[in-house]
Amino acid sequence: MRRSKAFIPTTKEAPSDASLPSHQFLVRGGFINQQGAGLYNYMPLGKIVLEKIRSIVKEELDSSGCIEVQLSFVTPMALWERSGRADAMGKEMLRIQDRHQNPFVLSPTNEEAMVELVKNRVNSYKDLPLNLYQINTKFRDEARPRYGLLRGREFLMKDGYSFHASKEDMVREFDLMEQTYKNIFTRLGLDFRVVLADSGAIGGSGSKEFHVLADSGEDTIIVCDRCDYGANIETIDSINEDDFNEFTYEELQTKNIEEKCSCGGTLSFKKGIEVGHIFQLGTRYSKELEANFNDENGKPKPFEMATFGIGVSRLIASVIEQNHDEHGCIWTKSTAPYMVNVMVSNIKDEEQSSLGEELYSKLLDAKVETIIDDRKERFGFKMKDAELIGFPYTVIIGKELVNGLVQIYDRKTKEKLSVSKDEVFEKIMELI
RNA sequence: CGGGGUGUAGCUCAGUAUGGUUAGAGUACCUGGUUUGGGACCAGGGGGCCGAAGGUUCGAGUCCUUUCACCCCGACCA
Numbered sequence: 001m002r003r004s005k006a007f008i009p010t011t012k013e014a015p016s017d018a019s020l021p022s023h024q025f026l027v028r029g030g031f032i033n034q035q036g037a038g039l040y041n042y043m044p045l046g047k048i049v050l051e052k053i054r055s056i057v058k059e060e061l062d063s064s065g066c067i068e069v070q071l072s073f074v075t076p077m078a079l080w081e082r083s084g085r086a087d088a089m090g091k092e093m094l095r096i097q098d099r100h101q102n103p104f105v106l107s108p109t110n111e112e113a114m115v116e117l118v119k120n121r122v123n124s125y126k127d128l129p130l131n132l133y134q135i136n137t138k139f140r141d142e143a144r145p146r147y148g149l150l151r152g153r154e155f156l157m158k159d160g161y162s163f164h165a166s167k168e169d170m171v172r173e174f175d176l177m178e179q180t181y182k183n184i185f186t187r188l189g190l191d192f193r194v195v196l197a198d199s200g201a202i203g204g205s206g207s208k209e210f211h212v213l214a215d216s217g218e219d220t221i222i223v224c225d226r227c228d229y230g231a232n233i234e235t236i237d238s239i240n241e242d243d244f245n246e247f248t249y250e251e252l253q254t255k256n257i258e259e260k261c262s263c264g265g266t267l268s269f270k271k272g273i274e275v276g277h278i279f280q281l282g283t284r285y286s287k288e289l290e291a292n293f294n295d296e297n298g299k300p301k302p303f304e305m306a307t308f309g310i311g312v313s314r315l316i317a318s319v320i321e322q323n324h325d326e327h328g329c330i331w332t333k334s335t336a337p338y339m340v341n342v343m344v345s346n347i348k349d350e351e352q353s354s355l356g357e358e359l360y361s362k363l364l365d366a367k368v369e370t371i372i373d374d375r376k377e378r379f380g381f382k383m384k385d386a387e388l389i390g391f392p393y394t395v396i397i398g399k400e401l402v403n404g405l406v407q408i409y410d411r412k413t414k415e416k417l418s419v420s421k422d423e424v425f426e427k428i429m430e431l432i
Numbered sequence: 433c434g435g436g437g438u439g440u441a442g443c444u445c446a447g448u449a450u451g452g453u454u455a456g457a458g459u460a461c462c463u464g465g466u467u468u469g470g471g472a473c474c475a476g477g478g479g480g481c482c483g484a485a486g487g488u489u490c491g492a493g494u495c496c497u498u499u500c501a502c503c504c505c506g507a508c509c510a
Contacts, residue, residue, distance in 0.1 A: 012459070012471060013444055017503050037502065091433090092509075109510090143433060143508055150510095157510055209510095218509090274510065311510040346468050380470030387470095398469055407469095 001338065003373040007044050010385055020216050022320035023148030025329045029389045031316075031337075038145025038153030045389065046316070048337040050156065053315050054135055056187050056334060057158050064180040066131040066160060071113045073137055077103035083112045083288050094141045106139035111285050111307060114161040118303070119291035125165040128293060128303075129173055133160030135312060147216075149317035150273065160308040165295065167282070170304040174206070174280055177308050181210055181276050188315065189332025191322060193270070195221045195230035197277065206280025206306075211272025214321035221272045226265025233269075273318045274311070281305040320390075323412075329390030330412050338371040339432050341391040345379045345398030352397045355406070355421055359395060362425050368432060387411065393431060395424060 007030075014024040015034070026032050031046035042050055058068065077095070080086040086093075094106045107113065114132060122130060135158045145153045160177070164170040178194065185192045190212050197209040209232055211221050223230040286292070286302035295301050316335075323330040333339065340363055344356035356372055363370040371391070373382050379398060386394045386409070396407040396416070406424050407416040408431070419427050 009442095010471095011443065016438090016444070019504085034502095090508095138510075140509070144504095144506090146503085155510070159510090277510065309510055314510060348468080378468055378470080378472065380468090380472080382471090383469080384471045396469080400469090 001371045003371055004375050010388055018148060020147050020150065020321065021324045022150065022317035025320055025324060025388065026148060026317065029329055032149065038142055038151065040149060040152055045337045049316050049335055050313065052335055053188065053312055057135065057184055057310055057312060060180050060184045060187065061133055061160070064176055066133050068134060069132050070134050070136055071110050073107055074104050075107050075113055077105055079112045079116065080105060083285060085112070092140050092142065094139050108138055108140040110159055111161065112289065115285050115289045115291045118163055119289065122163065123293055125293055125295050128163055128165045129169055131160060131162040131173060133158060149313050152313065155311065156313040158310040158312055162306045164304040165293065167304050170280060170306050174278060174306050177278050178208060181278065185210060187334055188319065189334055190319065193221060193223050193230045193272065195232050196235055197232050208278050209274050210276030212275050212318040212322055213270050214273050214318065215271055216321050217271035217273040219272045219274055221270050222267050223270055224263065224265040224267055227263035273321060275315050275318055276310045278308045279306060281307050328388035331390045331392060333392055333432065336392050338369045338391050339393065340368055340370045340428060341386050341394040342370060342372040343382050343386060343394050343396050344374055345396060347374055347376055352401055355401065356397050359425060363428065366429065393428065395428065
């Protein structure tokens with residue numbers, strides 16, 4: 001992409017209503033813009049990042065045997081009445097009417113729709129297990145949308161639903177998804193923890209959340225520095241959060257969580273952004289909606305189910321909450337909108353310009369996602385812009401070229417590495 | 433949904449207590465020139481139904497009523 005032809009409206013100032021770093025930088029960097037409360041447009045850079053995350057999610061799910069579908073976003077109210085959630089979901093569910101005054105809702109989640117899809121199409125234990133997912137828009141009419149992409153009303157979420165002939169098999173899939181989710185967040189380059197979540201009314205140990213560690217996280221989680229143990233403090237009731245921060249590990253032992261962390265490691269509190277949630281549903285929906293399969297004896301049984309969610313658009317903001325500095329975004333390699341920014345300091349300089357063009361095409365030929373900053377702007381302006389957007393590497397072709405040198409600027413370390421113009425391509429290929 | 437706040441140029445905001453020429457600044461944008469290693473400088477220029485609707489008044493950005501939108505603190509949530 002040529003920066004001179006791109007649509008990347010960056011700004012020096014943040015809108016006054018953006019408080020979090022991810023919100024400010026994503027808006028200032030020209031990734032997104034706000035359309036209304038909790039409603040966002042994705043501009044080209046935002047769209048690229050969104051698609052990158054989406055495809056990583058898809059690749060990992062597919063390789064674990066999940067199958068992608070797409071459900072209608074607008075669903076008849078009757079679907080929700082059958083499961084009893086028309087009332088239970090309350091005002092969070094946005095209700096609309098069509099031209100015949102028939103009631104519909106903008107789907108906030110899709111348990112009912114997915115069960116209806118499978119019901120009477122999957123009739124035998126021989127067809128199980130089955131794990132279907134979609135990556136689609138959701139709408140939840142939040143009482144108070146905030147924090148930019150972290151809590152929008154309209155958002156992109158991956159929701160998956162698995163169907164099993166037995167509880168054991170459902171648990172097997174649950175564990176497989178836990179591993180798959182770990183693979184996804186690792187590939188995204190995120191520092192995250194898996195924690196026990198509040199299982200709510202359904203009970204059991206069947207709910208785990210995936211949290212990206214970030215100071216701005218809305219949840220407080222307890223993690224062990226030695227073993228895998230982690231828990232959302234929501235799981236430990238009768239203690240309020242403020243008190244909790246005062247406790248030492250020994251004190252925590254008296255709070256009934258010690259048996260879950262027998263390794264002797266130190267427990268500490270972290271702020272986390274919930275980006276994934278996996279849940280053992282059992283037969284709650286299949287019973288309600290009379291979705292059965294025939295077992296080995298030809299007897300109808302309700303599906304054992306589990307459900308798996310990932311907040312895809314929220315992940316964009318999470319990457320930045322975890323990776324930014326005072327200058328702007330610092331994308332991980334797998335999420336960066338462009339890996340390399342070829343910055344020609346002075347485009348009027350023939351030599352700089354032609355080396356930039358040459359490097360640009362070479363990188364494109366090598367399938368490196370590259371953008372060339374060929375705008376008629378000053379050095380400082382382009383550097384600030386590159387830092388705000390957060391390309392992992394910017395090749396600075398500028399005044400050192402007279403000595404045959406260019407610089408590779410590493411956004412994360414802020415180091416500038418001087419390399420010969422003849423070796424810059426190889427060096428870049430080595431770094432990425 | 434409770435409590436608080438803000439709506440004036442694309443963006444950040446003055447101006448509103450006490451009504452009174454043609455509504456301002458910075459930034460962004462356009463033109464020309466200078467400049468080219470950290471959002472540079474000079475000169476000129478375009479851009480506003482002062483959130484919306486009513487009202488008071490000779491006169492409303494400013495006062496009154498209604499309404500809408502957005503933000504912040506809570507309660508609720510991927």
